[in-house]
Amino acid sequence: MTDRRNIAFVLPIYNEEGNIPLLYERLTQVAERAAERYVVEFIFIDDGSRDRSLELLRALRERDERVSVYSLARNRGHQIAVTAGIDVADADAVIVMDSDLQDPPEVALDLIAAWEQGADVAYAKRRTRDDGFLKRLTAGGYYWTLSKLARIDIPRDTGDFRLMDRRVVEELRRYPERNRFIRGMVAEIGFRQEAVLFDRDARHAGTTGYPLGKMLKLAADGILGFSSFPLRLISALGLTLAVGAGVWTLYLAISRIVAPENQVEGWTFLAAGMFLLGGIQLLMLGVLGQYIGRIYEEVQHRPLYAFAVRETGPHDPA
Known part of the structure; x- marks a missing residue:
């Protein structure tokens, strides 16, 4: 002993x-x-x-x-x-x-x-x-x-x-x-x-x-x-983009009414914006996928x- x-x-x-x-x-x-x-x-x-x-x-x-x-x-x-x-x-x-x-x-x-x-x-x-x-x-x-x-x-x-x-x-x-x-x-x-x-x-x-x-x-x-910060970041980024898009839309509407001669026709800016938002959305989905994938692995036991x-x-x- x-x-x-x-x-x-x-x-x-x-x-x-x-x-x-x-x-x-x-x-x-x-x-x-x-x-x-x-x-x-x-x-x-x-x-x-x-x-x-x-x-x-x-x-x-x-x-x-x-x-x-x-x-x-x-x-x-x-x-x-x-x-x-x-x-x-x-x-x-x-x-x-x-x-x-x-x-x-x-x-x-x-x-x-x-x-x-x-x-x-x-x-x-x-x-x-x-x-x-x-x-x-x-x-x-x-x-x-x-x-x-x-x-x-x-x-x-x-x-x-x-x-x-x-x-x-x-x-x-x-x-x-x-x-x-x-x-x-x-x-x-x-x-x-x-x-x-x-x-x-x-x-x-x-x-x-x-x-x-x-x-x-x-x-x-x-x-x-x-x-859980990445999830909170997604929410904050989504809210920021939504507010920014709303403000930008309002600005364009007012500009077309007040000074239509200053409006530049074309799709370049619109296309660039769509690609930017699409990339951000894919990034968000990737972060969500990481959390969901981990949940899936855990529930398999x-x-x-x-x-x-x-x-x-x-x-x-x-």
């Missing part, structure tokens, strides 16, 4: 064969430093990797009973992989971190310290980041936009690298939506949340699992999932993921 509390690391994996050995080495060093007070386990969620990631993870499991390996039946995306790891974790606290070593494992000790001091959520906030200028520019613009539009306060310059107390994890499991933005969901849950500053490193090996398309999808999930592999002990598949 032990009176040490349990901490589970949840680590999503997608084509990270070049990072897994060093990641595991640094994680075990962190675990050794925390071993006096905590029992640490590592939950790896393979998100349909196409390289040797799953093979390497299963080799780790064979020699370290702290390692659990779960493999999704197909690639479902980072947020779903993190969700799967949180769902299977059974610990007093869960630490979510990426596996590319941009999130330094050693920062987990600072997250644990904040938890010990009473925080229910300790989230890692980037003090510096080893990214290109364009990446920093777009990230800054996105977080600024999100802070202005979201109905809740989602911390800037944060990812999913955070420690969550069991109470927060249990609440998070009650959120069933498919288009997931976990950092926003955790912010919405509440409890006592504190920032831990850290310097973000460059990716150790491999390529990012978030190319432009996935980054835009995640950005849309954050804005559309936590803000399909499972978020399925496991192809569950191995939770050195020789004992679950």
